[in-house]
Amino acid sequence: NAGVTQTPKFRVLKTGQSMTLLCAQDMNHEYMYWYRQDPGMGLRLIHYSVGEGTTAKGEVPDGYNVSRLKKQNFLLGLESAAPSQTSVYFCASSYPARDREAYEQYFGPGTRLTVT
């Protein structure tokens, strides 16, 4: 049981290049999330998905696209990278909330992206 895995772990891009970050989970979770972590700002939600084939925007979606073609995978794409997208990216997954109780999210180890 690997939990949530992310690839790659590190990446350096030049401005204007594109890339895709892959997140995979083996816990059969319905919900998946992409966050970015920046100093002094905590974690901010980029996009999320409540099931295979569905995605939605989070707090900071501009410049990113996502896809959830399979339940276990959630891809984050940068079509034209900018220096402002230099950050650490975390993927997470969760069961749907039941009644009023939100379930915990399980996080991957992160991808450190630098855009020069």
Place this chain on the structure above:
Amino acid sequence: GNSVTQMEGPVTLSEEAFLTINCTYTATGYPSLFWYVQYPGEGLQLLLKATKADDKGSNKGFEATYRKETTSFHLEKGSVQVSDSAVYFCALGGGTASKLTFGTGTRLQVTL
């Protein structure tokens, strides 16, 4: 909308000192509250949680009580260790898609 405010760090303590990290929140409805911990170079992992008013979450010697009247969820530990050095995030969850709203994080440094 939902928001979480937690005390700024870094917090530097000597080993065996008492720890408090303050966290207050603003939310509609009845959110669940969480403390996550991030060790250097790693992702976040759940430390403890509480799902309703007056619940106390506890784990690894850490505790936090869900106080609806003061909208707070302060993290405490009676005796910290060097291995507790990490960044601690307070978060609230609930609503659509169980999204989490995080505080900005508090870095704790414990020295011998």
